[in-house]
Amino acid sequence: STIIVATRNKGKMREFAHALEFTGKSVESMYDYPDVPEVVEDGETFADNARKKAKTVGDLLGQPVLADDSGLCVDKLSGDPGVYSARYAGEGASDADNNTKLLAELEKLQQGEDTEQPLLSTAQFVCHLALYDPATGQFVESSGSVEGWITSEPVGGGGFGYDPLFYLPPYEKTMAELTIEEKQAISHRGAALRELVDKLKSSTNR
């Protein structure tokens, strides 16, 4: 049997496939369902968007569907890009475009200031998961977050998205320098997945 994830993000797909290997089920993405249209993410929160993606695709396919809505919240940018993380530099922007845009926004905050020092800011990666079953109309949800600092230039070739700009002081590395196992152990998505698995286990054991 399979687990259907309502995503077209290849970085997320890799992480779900890896994290859900223990279930013995294969993980499918929207690349396996090319007729499913893109869900418009117009929610104000990660939770709203995750529920909308899971419900829209779940109702369409008539099967349980898992959705992930996630992003980067930068404190000095008042929580931006937040729910706009995927399209920060515009519709269809690449990860590299979004990273460039993020560094440019932080540099703007320093204009007119007499310093060569890059502006330091704390940031959080946030992930909300929603698993929707069209047979019952019920959701099982979880979320996770991780705290780090924004670097002044991208470092590391792993991960995806903003990982090369997300520095983790305890590891003295960016998220893009971690192996997939290491990232899983500390990431927002890893934490949310563990919470979801725990919730599903306790509901089936009742």
Ligand code: ITT
């Ligand atoms: P789907 O909706 O198809 O799942 P998406 O990329 O549009 O893909 P989101 O709307 O949830 O997904 O946007 C998440 C963005 O936040 C993603 O494109 C990255 O830029 C960023 N992001 C989320 N998780 C991340 C992670 O683990 N590492 C780096 N960046 C991440």
